Amino acid sequence: MFNYIIKRILSLIPVLFIVSIAIFLLIHITPGDPASIILGIDASQEQIDELRQQLGLDLPVYEQYIRWILGVFQGDFGTSYFSNEPVTTSIIEHLKPTISLAILAQIITIIIAIPLGIAAANRRGTVADQSIMGVSLLGMSIPSFLLGLFLILFFGVKLGWLPVAGYQPLEAGFFTHLKYLIMPAISLGAIQAALVARMTRTSMLEVLNTNYIKTAQAKGVKNRSIVYKHALRNAFLPILTVIGQTFGILIAGAVVTETIFNIPGIGQLIINSVERRDYAVIQGVVLFVTLSYVFINLVIDLLYGLIDPRVRLDND
Amino acid sequence: MGTVESNVGLTSVKQKLKKEQRQLFFKRLISNKLMVTGGMTILFLMIVTLIGPFLVSHDPYEMVVQDRLQAPSAEHLLGTDEFGRDLLSRIIHGSKVTMGVGFSVAAITSLLGMIIGLYASYYRFLDHILMRICDGLMSIPAILLGIALMAALGPNTKNVIIALSIVFTPHVARVIRSAAIVVREQTYIEAMKAQGASTWRIIWGHMMPNTISPLVVQATFIFADAIITEAALSFLGAGVPAPDPSWGNILYDGKLVIFNAWWMTVFPGIMIVLSVLGLNLLGDGLRDLIDPHTNQGKK
Numbered sequence: 001m002f003n004y005i006i007k008r009i010l011s012l013i014p015v016l017f018i019v020s021i022a023i024f025l026l027i028h029i030t031p032g033d034p035a036s037i038i039l040g041i042d043a044s045q046e047q048i049d050e051l052r053q054q055l056g057l058d059l060p061v062y063e064q065y066i067r068w069i070l071g072v073f074q075g076d077f078g079t080s081y082f083s084n085e086p087v088t089t090s091i092i093e094h095l096k097p098t099i100s101l102a103i104l105a106q107i108i109t110i111i112i113a114i115p116l117g118i119a120a121a122n123r124r125g126t127v128a129d130q131s132i133m134g135v136s137l138l139g140m141s142i143p144s145f146l147l148g149l150f151l152i153l154f155f156g157v158k159l160g161w162l163p164v165a166g167y168q169p170l171e172a173g174f175f176t177h178l179k180y181l182i183m184p185a186i187s188l189g190a191i192q193a194a195l196v197a198r199m200t201r202t203s204m205l206e207v208l209n210t211n212y213i214k215t216a217q218a219k220g221v222k223n224r225s226i227v228y229k230h231a232l233r234n235a236f237l238p239i240l241t242v243i244g245q246t247f248g249i250l251i252a253g254a255v256v257t258e259t260i261f262n263i264p265g266i267g268q269l270i271i272n273s274v275e276r277r278d279y280a281v282i283q284g285v286v287l288f289v290t291l292s293y294v295f296i297n298l299v300i301d302l303l304y305g306l307i308d309p310r311v312r313l314d315n316d
Numbered sequence: 317m318g319t320v321e322s323n324v325g326l327t328s329v330k331q332k333l334k335k336e337q338r339q340l341f342f343k344r345l346i347s348n349k350l351m352v353t354g355g356m357t358i359l360f361l362m363i364v365t366l367i368g369p370f371l372v373s374h375d376p377y378e379m380v381v382q383d384r385l386q387a388p389s390a391e392h393l394l395g396t397d398e399f400g401r402d403l404l405s406r407i408i409h410g411s412k413v414t415m416g417v418g419f420s421v422a423a424i425t426s427l428l429g430m431i432i433g434l435y436a437s438y439y440r441f442l443d444h445i446l447m448r449i450c451d452g453l454m455s456i457p458a459i460l461l462g463i464a465l466m467a468a469l470g471p472n473t474k475n476v477i478i479a480l481s482i483v484f485t486p487h488v489a490r491v492i493r494s495a496a497i498v499v500r501e502q503t504y505i506e507a508m509k510a511q512g513a514s515t516w517r518i519i520w521g522h523m524m525p526n527t528i529s530p531l532v533v534q535a536t537f538i539f540a541d542a543i544i545t546e547a548a549l550s551f552l553g554a555g556v557p558a559p560d561p562s563w564g565n566i567l568y569d570g571k572l573v574i575f576n577a578w579w580m581t582v583f584p585g586i587m588i589v590l591s592v593l594g595l596n597l598l599g600d601g602l603r604d605l606i607d608p609h610t611n612q613g614k615k
Contacts, residue, residue: 014451015448015451015452017452018452019453019456022452023456029468029469138593141540143547143548146547146567146585146588149571150581150582153578157575157578158578248457252458252459255459255460255552271463271554274466277467279467285460286456286463286464290455290456290457293457294455
């Protein structure tokens with residue numbers, strides 16, 4: 001197990017290296033000089049030179065990269081051009097709503113997807129199965145921001161049941177918090193649920209076709225017990241992987257959803273920075289989200305190895 | 317006696333085969349029906365995109381202030397926006413932008429992904445470098461990479477195509493590589509090498525044709541992903557800039573007036589869902605046709 005963990009972590013190094021270079025180079029593909037873009041067309045050459053020096057843009061590219069990446073290792077994601085605030089501080093300020101949203105969305109995904117997936121697998125080929133799969137196909141074709149807009153239109157504007165936008169922190173009371181987050185969470189979670197339900201169904205069907213399940217059926221074990229006790233446990237590994245992967249997608253998807261619902265999370269931070277052309281914040285946030293994404297997948301992979309000995313034995 | 321018995325056996329086997337073939341045909345028909353529906357939807361949208369702009373009676377840029385935010389009527393079939401522009405003609409002109417971006421991205425990523433994937437599968441040293449780069453790019457969430465690239469390149473339609481091509485090329489390269497690696501291990505490739513065939517001929521004459529079918533499937537899904545991502549970017553204000561219509565920035569305008577004009581959210585939304593659903597159905601159907609194995613788990 002120890003070898004497996006080490007191996008898995010080491011395999012991340014080249015990927016993270018490429019990620020950091022790609023994100024770092026973003027600022028250098030900008031047509032024109034970032035310093036003059038930040039200052040606008042009215043700036044004098046002196047002001048531009050001063051800012052270039054201040055931002056370290058006058059150094060050779062590799063030196064800039066080294067300075068930046070060493071900072072990242074120390075938790076310093078750079079300094080905002082606009083507010084002069086450390087990017088790390090801004091990220092932390094904006095992190096809570098995004099995490100709240102992602103967790104709630106994930107809960108919604110699981111509540112919808114797993115029972116439906118199991119039900120579909122259990123009733124394979126029936127009208128119920130086909131309807132569930134049909135709805136999930138439709139769900140996979142609706143981008144979550146679009147579902148968000150439709151929800152606003154129906155529950156916010158037409159019925160007036162829920163606030164159309166805004167955010168209240170958990171401190172304002174759990175139900176207030178929930179009232180503002182439920183629509184964005186559904187719009188994110190329902191779309192992921194389509195994917196997870198499909199995966200659950202496929203995975204359950206595979207297990208239900210194995211010999212030990214047939215043996216259990218032949219022995220006369222109750223269907224309920226077969227499905228939940230024998231099959232679900234073994235079918236759960238691929239489901240867990242998909243859930244882990246969708247958690248990353250949720251965090252990224254939250255970017256757009258937050259903008260629609262005006263939630264002050266990571267998404268709003270990056271969109272505001274795009275408007276201000278604050279490249280330091282854009283770089284910092286993209287790197288931060290990617291690192292979290294990679295880290296979550298790592299944890300899922302390790303969990304996978306912990307639950308299923310076959311995984312780590314194959315890799316040793 | 318022996319022949320008669322074996323004949324009987326043969327007939328029953330034949331009958332069984334026929335029955336199985338019928339079942340298989342029926343199964344395919346069902347999956348094809350969905351695929352045909354998807355294909356027809358896309359064909360319809362393509363026709364709308366190509367000839368629609370000539371058929372609409374209103375200029376998509378013409379502002380008529382006294383007509384602003386009108387509900388759908390005989391004059392404006394889908395209503396008007398906050399500047400009094402006709403929504404139907406904006407959506408139809410927008411399909412030129414959105415479908416155009418989707419199609420261009422699918423075409424560019426197919427070409428680049430194929431070159432990268434083929435050469436990576438052929439040369440081991442290239443494989444390591446190129447695939448790590450792909451892994452790296454793929455681990456940055458697509459929408460975030462798109463936003464960052466658009467922020468760097470500046471918002472215009474050409475840059476949306478460039479940004480999305482950078483985002484999605486690694487996905488194609490991965491698929492092509494795994495298909496090509498299987499081919500590379502075949503005996504006939506080895507035989508060709510022994511005969512002294514040129515690398516160019518092996519890669520483009522013999523490995524490339526074997527990657528076409530997975531490529532077509534992948535390109536269909538990327539077409540759909542590109543439509544979604546373009547819509548999201550334009551909706552966020554980091555994509556196709558105003559006043560050019562795209563489904564995404566019509567939605568953006570619609571969000572501002574969501575309390576007064578449901579039609580500005582619903583109609584472009586339906587277009588996005590239709591196109592993505594059509595492409596997903598088409599892609600699923602094509603995949604099942606090419607690789608019957610994927611069918612079994614799902615069906």
